[in-house]
Amino acid sequence: MKARIIRSLVLLTIFSGAIAQDRFADIGTANYQTREHLLAVPEPIEKDEIYLPASHDPSAIFNMEAPVSTKEQLYHELQKIRKKYEPFTQDLAPEFENQRHRIALNEFKWRMETQDDIQDFVSILSGEGDWENVEIPHYGPPLGRAVTYYFKEVDLEESDFHKGSLFIHFKGVDYKASVFLNGRYVGSHEGFFAPFEFEITDVAKVGKNRILVKVENDYSTTGGRDELGNKVVGDKIYAATGPGYDEPTEGWHHCPAGMGIYQDCYIESRSPLHFNDLFVRPMPADSIAEVWVEVNNYHEYPKDISLELSIYGQNFEETIIESLNYVPSTVHIPGVGDLDKPTDWEKTRLKMGYGVNYLRVPIKLESWRTWEPGSPWLYQVQVKLLNEENQVVDTQSQQFGMRSFEMDTVSIPRGSMYLNGQMIRLRGANTMGHLQQSVMKKDWDQLRDDILLAKLANMNYLRLTQRPVQSEIYEYMDKLGLMNQTDLPLFGSIRRNKFAEAVKQAEEMERLVRSHPSTIMVSYINERFPNAEGHPQRSLSTAEDYYKLFKALDQVVLLSNPDRVIKAGDGDYDPPSPGLPDNHCYNLWYNGHGLGLGEMYKGYWQPVKEGWYYACGEFGAEGLDPVNVMKEYYPQEWLPESFTDRSDWNPGMISRAQSNRFHYMWYNTPETVNGWIETSQNYQAWAAKFITESFRRDPRMVSFAIHLFIDAWPAGWMKSIMDVDRQPKKAYFAYRDALEPTIITIRNDRWQYWEGETEKFEFWLSNDLNQSKDYILKYQIRDEEEIVFANQSPVSSPVNSASFKGYLNYELPTVEKRGKYTLEAILLDEKGNQVHQNSFDFVVFPQTSIPQSKIAFVKPDHQLSKQLVSLGFILSKKLKEADVILINDFKTYQTNERLINRLVKEGRTGLFLNLEAGEYNIINTEVVVKDTRMGKYYFVSPESNHPIAAKFQSKDFWLWYDARSTSIAPILGNTISAEDWTPILYSADTGWRNSGQRSLAAAEYKYGVGYFRLSTVNLAHKLINPSALLYLKELLSH
Structure with a gap:
């Protein structure tokens, strides 16, 4: 096959109009000057001349099964999968005494900064002025450069000081937080996702204490618009996804860079000697669980400590080790060329110095249960911290899973991934806020169900799109066996002055997720653009700049977790980036994006580095919310007078909806609201099937994720395949079907034929399992009344790959008028059970006469x-x-x-x-x-x-x-x-x-x-x- 010529790419200036949502359509249709000489276009997989039996065999006729296609059927399956995974959510480890005392800070007074506040900050520290009472978590406007304040008075008792140290802890504040206690500044933190804390022992007092948290927002490094419509690139490291907030015009949608104390916060009393962090590094190849222990010492002088470690099954009953005593010690190793010293090779006990101390305790395992998606077995390490008097002063536990996840970057083609030594392909979806909202509402049942609904759709991972999320989400993914990719919140480019901050936040990200077996990969930047999207005076603009950034990010991530798999970019518009190539592809919505439909359907892909597999981190199309969601939540001005009568209503009435604008490229204009909903969801489902099956036929595509899974808000970002009320759209079922582990697909570049033509229909077998199986492939053609052809053939599945199984060479019938035909196929296992079914619709036309004019x-x-x-x-x-x-x-x-x-x-x-x-x-x-x-x-x-x-x-x-x-x-x-x-x-x-x-x-x-x-x-x-x-x-x- 002749090499496909890469068309020249031109740099387009990003339109600076006032339609904020259309930044994403803009991205979807722009071409950029790239280093294309470093790239090659993957061509279609070569097909052998294999032909399936084409004579009619009436004994091969079969009946297609009715697939799961309704919410009621899906939720019946949800009930069953809840029971299946319920045992894995148990905590069967022995109860563990908590040495700390916590005072939750659930309510604050809140207000936006005024000019008077700037001139008289002391009055804010005292809580003067007009305040609004808010509950934590609290998140929302103002957007852009803004300052808000949270004020609270807390009564502390003498007993709160008995432990020796007091800390104020925040699990997450968006974006910059400066904390004051009793008029004293105690510390600051930048970044919205990482937990942080400050010691307040010397500032706090018995009785009334005044807490003030100053929260600063900014325009993001991704860019936004000021009140005059100017494109503004700020210093806030934030991409384009977040929890959103309950305001229809802005807050519901993808995704305003709001601000606030949006995770739990508290005051905690603990010993000056206490745990700072606990991480278990699973090393199954060495039969080791290596416990990384961080110990803080806030005493004035160094202290001797010892540890007592136990490992138990968390969701099953088993004791691995119990009360293992560990005394930190080391050996003095002489330097090369140094003088001999009396301390050479002397073993000494390690004292804990002021601040944080780092210890590692390798624990040999005789046997273990492996964490994997189908059986997410979890362990729990419990550690006691003992002081010089051998008294327990602190305790901490951490769940972990024994699993490995690796990417092969040596063997060519590079980029294949392995879970527990077995090749795996990542099939999933993007997320934007719905999981985070469940945590903010403490709706743990919904969080559980959302994860299980992904598994019911045959997904094995979720991309936690463009941001790390709350720790509870990772914990539930661990328990329910759903893998995830976590992204550093960079999009497009990054401000040059935020290089060091990005490195700091990359370390915070890895420390947040490293204990979780569900987190199998991290990514650094979404949709990186050349030349800083036309703002090189504001941001890093060259590939060389980004390679330096990626190297620094790699070092800090791998320092925190040597086993982390890294994908530098997700959706790369300035390829190549280090590691696995990833391109986004919205060619069935933002027409012209990525590559042509015909080329993709035929088996081509976008230009990538030679010698690598590749991924597609985003693809999708919009499907409107159903009527009940519209009626329940939408503002009146978005709604029509009638949902069934013909009207001038269109989805352009819905804030940020794209269907009215873009449907002209894909389908006819419906006449009613119900028609719009039906047509848009039908199209979204077709697009999901078309793209996903194309990806499944390409064995070089090792990872993909549809955009988007569940909407966090009504009309939030209606590329979602499930609405805010967890009602599946038709695309959910289309995607679910295309993600079955073993599927049969039928491919042909034509769907219209003349009678009497002979056409070759392609049959492909795609298998994500690491074993080959023998099947019977049955296929038949039906017209609008009956089966007109049937036959069958034995086929074998490839091992974790896709393969062409043959052509059906079929002569199309003679017809008196145009007729609809369907080529159907089913795959049967050795017991006659149906594994998968599929169909391909086509139309046959009678020959036509040509006018003699x-x-x-x-x-x-x-x-x-x-x-x-x-x-x-x-x-x-x-x-x-x-x-x-x-x-x-x-x-x-x-x-x-x-x-x-x-x-x-x-x-x-x-x-x-x-x-x-x-x-x-x-x-x-x-x-x-x-x-x-x-x-x-x-x-x-x-x-x-x-x-x-x-x-x-x-x-x-x-x-x-x-x-x-x-x-x-x-x-x-x-x-x-x-x-x-x-x-x-x-x-x-x-x-x-x-x-x-x-x-x-x-x-x-x-x-x-x-x-x-x-x-x-x-x-x-x-x-x-x-x-x-x-x-x-x-x-x-x-």
């Missing part, structure tokens, strides 16, 4: 003329003798305008084909032809009520086959605006810059007793599609 070109076109003659059209060399004048060159038309206009007025048909972008005057009417803004379209709408359009069905102008490229190809590169003309085919002048203005793909103007027609539908190499030829036939009708 004469056609003349205004300018000779030998290639088109030859094609028309081969199809049976009659050509004339003279305009005056023609019935139809094909105007294929506008300048030539202008030269002969008077003659052509007269002939049309007398009854001829004048057809303008493929006018280039520009403004035209045709018979004193204004015609404007524009290039499509978001790539070339694969669909135009025939729902115009024009007699020509009435002869076609709603999806006839959709996914046409191109005979030259032998693949699906776009059919529309220009749209028409012509107010005085009658529409034949509709499209739209749509894009991220506007709300989507309906325009035309074809139009007609009656002139005298004849007609002028305009069409920008690209028919070149497409007349093999019956709809294309029938359309041309109608255009040339006289």
Whole structure:
């Protein structure tokens, strides 16, 4: 196969309009100048000439099973999977005495900073002014550069000081927090996701204590807009996802960079000698669980300590070790070339110095239960801290799992991943706020169910998109066996002055997640752009800059966890980045993004580093919320007067919804709200199936994640496949089916045929299991009434890969009228149980007669003329003798305008084909032809009520086959605006810059007793599609 040529990429300036949500559409359609000489385009997998039996065997006829397709059926399965995983959520480890005392800080007074506050900070420290009572967690506006204050008075008793030290602890504050106690500054922290604490022993007092937390927000390093609409790049390390807040216009949506104390906070009394952190590094290859213990010493002088360690089964009853005593000690190793000293090779006891001390205790395991998604066995380490008097002064426990996760970066192709030594492919979804909201509400049942709903969809991981999340989410993922990728919150670029802060936050991220077996990978930046998206004066702008950043991030992450698998970039617009290549692909929503539909469907992928597997971290399309969600939550101004009657309502009424703008590229305009919901969800489901099955057929695609799983808010980001009330959209079931471990898929680049044609349908078997199995593949073709063909063949699954199983060479039947056919397939195991089923719809057309009217070109076109003659059209060399004048060159038309206009007025048909972008005057009417803004379209709408359009069905102008490229190809590169003309085919002048203005793909103007027609539908190499030829036939009708 000839190498596909990488088209040249041009740097586009990001539009700085006022539609905030359309930043993401902008990203989806922009091309950037990349270092393409370092990249190669993966080509389709070579197929052997294998043919399946094609004779009719009535004994092979089968019945398709009705799949799970309703919320009721899904929730019945949810009940069963709850019971399956309930044992893994138990805590069966022995009870462990807590040496600490905690005072929860659940309520504060809150207000935004005023000018008076700036001039009189002392009054704020005293709690003066007007405050609003808020509960913690608290999150929301103001956005951008802003300051808010939280004030609280807390009574402390003498007993609160008996332990020896007092700390104020915050599990997460967005974004910069400065903490004051009793008018004294006690510390600051930057970053929204990491826990932090400050010692307050010397500042606190018995009785009333005043706490003030100053919280500062900023515009993010990703960028935002100020009140004047200016693009602003700030210093806040925040990407584009968060928990959101309950405000329909802004807070519900993807995703305002709000602020606040959004996780728990408390005052805690503890010993000056206490644990700072506890991490168990699983090392199954060495049969070791290495316990990393951090001990703080806030005594004035160094102290001797000892540890007592126990390891138990957490969700099963077992004692691994109990009360193992460990005394920190070391050996003095002489330096090379140094003088001999009396202390050489002397073993000494280690004293804990002031601040944090780091210890490692390797524990040999004779046997263990492995953590894996189907059986997430967990252990619990319990550690006691003993002082010099052998008294227990602190205790701490930590759940952990014995598992390994590795990425092979040596063997070529690089990038294959292994869980517990077995190859695994990551199949999952992106998340944005729904899990975080469950934690903020302390709705643990919902958190559990959300994770199980992912597993029910056959996902094995979630991308915790563009941000680390609360620790409780990781704990539940550990217990329920769902892997995750956690992202550092960088998007696009990072401010140069925040290099060191990013390194600090990368360490905080790894320390947050390293104890959790569910976290199998971290990522650093989402959708990195070249040249800092046109702001090199503000941010890192070259690949060399980012390689330095990635190296620094790697060092600090691996220092905290030597076994961490790292994917530097997720959705790389400036490839290559270190490690596994990852590209996002929204080509079924942001048309033109990534690569063409036909190329992807055929087996190509975007340019990546040679010698590597690859990933797709985001793909998807929008599906609207159902009616009950709209009625329950939407503001009145978003809603129609009627949900069933025809109306002018469209999804553009919904804040930040994209369906009205972009649907013109994909489907016809519905007439009712219910129609919009049904059509958008049908399309979303089709898109999910189309893309996912394409990925499953490509064994080089080792990881992908649909965008998005569950909406955190009504209409939040309706690419979600499940709405805010956890009602599955149709795409949920489509995705679930495409993620079955072993699937059969049917592929063909055409879906329209003429009767009597012989077509080759491809059958592919994709298997994510690490074993091969033998199956029976049954396949049949049914028309609208009965089975017309059936047969079967034995097939074997590849080991954790995909393979081509053969062509079905089938002669299409003779038909009197167009008919719908479905090629169905099922996969049966050795016991006759159905493993998977699939289908492929196609249409067969009867042969058509070609009109005998004469056609003349205004300018000779030998290639088109030859094609028309081969199809049976009659050509004339003279305009005056023609019935139809094909105007294929506008300048030539202008030269002969008077003659052509007269002939049309007398009854001829004048057809303008493929006018280039520009403004035209045709018979004193204004015609404007524009290039499509978001790539070339694969669909135009025939729902115009024009007699020509009435002869076609709603999806006839959709996914046409191109005979030259032998693949699906776009059919529309220009749209028409012509107010005085009658529409034949509709499209739209749509894009991220506007709300989507309906325009035309074809139009007609009656002139005298004849007609002028305009069409920008690209028919070149497409007349093999019956709809294309029938359309041309109608255009040339006289």
